[in-house]
Amino acid sequence: MFFRRVFTGLLILVCCFQVATAQAAREKSQKQTIPFKERWAFRSNAVNWVGLMPNIGVEYDLSSSVYNKWTLGISATWNGNTDVNFDQKIQQRINDYRIEARKHVKPSLQIRPGQKRMPKFWRTYYWGIYAGYTKFNLMWNKGVAGDLFQAGVTGGWEVPLYQCKQGGLDLDLGLSIGMLYAEYGKYRFADGKTVLTEEKGRHILPYPLPTEIRVGIVYRFNSIKYKYTKTKTKY
DSSP, rough: OOHHHHHHHHHHHHHHHHHHHHHHHHHHHHHBBGGGGGEEEEEEEHHHHHTTTOOEEEEEEEEEEETOOOEEEEEEESSSSSSOOHHHHHHHEEEEEEEEEEEEEEOOOOOOOOOOOOOOOOEEEEEEEEEEEEEEEEEEEEEEEEEEEEEEEEEEEEEEEEEEESSEEEEEEEEEEEEEEEEEEEEEEEEEEEEEEEEEEHHHHHHHEEEEEEEEEEEEEEGGGGSSSOOEEEE
8 A cells, every 4th residue: 555655656746747847848949939920020111102102021030939030021012014105204113023131130238337328229220131123114204114133232220119909010211222233225205205215235233222212111910129139148
């Protein structure tokens, strides 16, 4: 009887240990990973909307780790057929598609001796690279129409804007600058029709140009305020 009680007690202890170990493993896993839906962000650039260019983009965290800083995003801007209409004086059409990789960085949480300003803990900086393709038709009495490939760098920062019941809205302020590989024609509207005045074959522009100014609204299931904050301890 004594040995049976001892055996039963040991069995209960082993079961309790297994349950505690499994619970600890689950808690550790939850702390080390991001839920799937919180890895997504949906964005749109208000600057393009002001220019009557509807646009939408999606961004995804490349890793589920809480230490992840990298995201991959795609975006599209489209406001109609960009083919030249020879009967219209004013034509403003842009189709733009791009892919972008970003690395996010939070300000240091440490306040240095003698530092007069508090670190902007709510701000998240980012930098990265992008590539894209654009087809355009921009004319007001005269103008250009053609297409181009582009690649370059991007940067800016994001701040929390509004906390929703499910997720939050963030503000994205940034700029992209790239090299352009373009082909286009120059046009002029005269005598009631659009006339081609000059053609430029495929060539690389000799200097980089701004390709996007961002005042973006971003929806996330977890606001940027709470993301990209984890850093691995260095020993």
